[in-house]
Amino acid sequence: MRGNVLIIGLGLIGGSVGLAIKQQHREAFIFGYDVSEKNIRLAKMLGVVDEGVFTIEEAARAADLIILSVPVAETRRIMASLASLCLKPGVIVTDVGSTKKKVVEEAKCLTDRGICFIGGHPMAGSHKSGPGAAKARLFENAFYLLTPEANTDKGKLSELMEWLDGTKANFLIVTPDEHDLLTGVISHFPHIVAAGLVGQAKNYNMENILVSRLAAGGFRDITRIASSSPVMWRDILMQNKSVLMDLMDDWLKEMERVKSLLEVDDYESILKFFKSAKEFRDELPVRAKGAIPAFYDLYIDVPDYPGIISEITGYFAHEGISITNIRIMETREDEIYGVLVVSFQTDHDRIKAEECIKHYTNYETFIA
Numbered sequence: 001m002r003g004n005v006l007i008i009g010l011g012l013i014g015g016s017v018g019l020a021i022k023q024q025h026r027e028a029f030i031f032g033y034d035v036s037e038k039n040i041r042l043a044k045m046l047g048v049v050d051e052g053v054f055t056i057e058e059a060a061r062a063a064d065l066i067i068l069s070v071p072v073a074e075t076r077r078i079m080a081s082l083a084s085l086c087l088k089p090g091v092i093v094t095d096v097g098s099t100k101k102k103v104v105e106e107a108k109c110l111t112d113r114g115i116c117f118i119g120g121h122p123m124a125g126s127h128k129s130g131p132g133a134a135k136a137r138l139f140e141n142a143f144y145l146l147t148p149e150a151n152t153d154k155g156k157l158s159e160l161m162e163w164l165d166g167t168k169a170n171f172l173i174v175t176p177d178e179h180d181l182l183t184g185v186i187s188h189f190p191h192i193v194a195a196g197l198v199g200q201a202k203n204y205n206m207e208n209i210l211v212s213r214l215a216a217g218g219f220r221d222i223t224r225i226a227s228s229s230p231v232m233w234r235d236i237l238m239q240n241k242s243v244l245m246d247l248m249d250d251w252l253k254e255m256e257r258v259k260s261l262l263e264v265d266d267y268e269s270i271l272k273f274f275k276s277a278k279e280f281r282d283e284l285p286v287r288a289k290g291a292i293p294a295f296y297d298l299y300i301d302v303p304d305y306p307g308i309i310s311e312i313t314g315y316f317a318h319e320g321i322s323i324t325n326i327r328i329m330e331t332r333e334d335e336i337y338g339v340l341v342v343s344f345q346t347d348h349d350r351i352k353a354e355e356c357i358k359h360y361t362n363y364e365t366f367i368a
């Protein structure tokens, strides 16, 4: 598509949306604004935006699409200042915030003036922040939730989806209430639990520093998201307060129940507690991105000799294929061959990697 896009907030999400738009719509021109001048300069240097702007007014007036990608409490302030400007007729304003009910209510300052606002939320991300963490493929295969209202122009909704096509996400229309309940359950509340677990470990660590030294595998897996931006999560909690209070009640009840099972040594029910969780967790779709990131693994049957890992990674580096993880599976009885499991961020990378191995070697590959 042709036209001007203004991204306000050039962090992980704003930057990733910018890169995805740029990749798909070569003729679009992307302006970027951020309160942090450093982020504006970095976003320009990384090619996330075509031009960094240090005030929003002029770029906002020229924009066909405005994307708000700031912590959700800031979104209202920015919408209010946009409402006071004379924007281009037909402009679409959207956001990427993790909550929707309040944002959509607050967008009334725009819709009352005839400006089209469509709430959005790409359901993928990371615990990292800033433009340096942005990736064009961050949202590939993820759900992209949209919350148009009954009176939203359907043509504008299609136009927005076309703009966002390069994210390669799957669009899903939900109501703001539905959105906040769903994300409360699978994203917001888990972030509270992760931070709580880290807080508990921190307290015990004061008595015995071995706690932090032993915090490995499982603890690290379940608490990765506790490294996310505290400002972003404070704002999300404030905006999804009632849903999160209900979830907290449910959680406390469930923990009380597990505690009472333990008190009376109820082996059977404790087994059921873990079994039921495992069954549901194992059934979750692994190829779609969401609260559970997808890992695209390639299994390579390799001769077990020193230097094999650098040989394989050398081929990938030569072809410009990035890997996210590499490990050797020690499941084989024979000692001549081993299985190397290499993880990629996207299916596209995994397919390229498979072709690359076929090209350079005669090792067998498998996709599980």
Ligand SMILES: NC(=O)c1ccc[n+]([C@@H]2O[C@H](COP(=O)([O-])OP(=O)(O)OC[C@H]3O[C@@H](n4cnc5c(N)ncnc54)[C@H](O)[C@@H]3O)[C@@H](O)[C@H]2O)c1
Residues within 6 Å of the ligand: 008, 009, 010, 011, 012, 013, 014, 033, 034, 035, 036, 039, 069, 070, 071, 072, 074, 078, 096, 097, 098, 099, 121, 122, 123, 124, 125, 126, 127, 128, 129, 130, 131, 229, 232, 236
């Ligand atoms: N991080 C995730 O995993 C994730 C995923 C989906 C959606 N979101 C949502 O996306 C939004 C952005 O999150 P992020 O992860 O990109 O955070 P981030 O910290 O990486 O980026 C936010 C950017 O907004 C800028 N900013 C803050 N206040 C501003 C203001 N008033 N005007 C202009 N710029 C301002 C910051 O300087 C920063 O560069 C949030 O609303 C968040 O809820 C985050």
Ligand SMILES: O=C(O)C(=O)C[C@]1(C(=O)O)C=C[C@@H](O)C=C1
Residues within 6 Å of the ligand: 097, 098, 122, 123, 124, 125, 126, 127, 128, 186, 187, 188, 225, 228, 290, 291, 292, 293
């Ligand atoms: O992968 C992570 O680090 C995330 O926390 C991403 C995550 C999530 O909870 O799934 C976080 C907030 C969002 O609004 C959407 C995605």
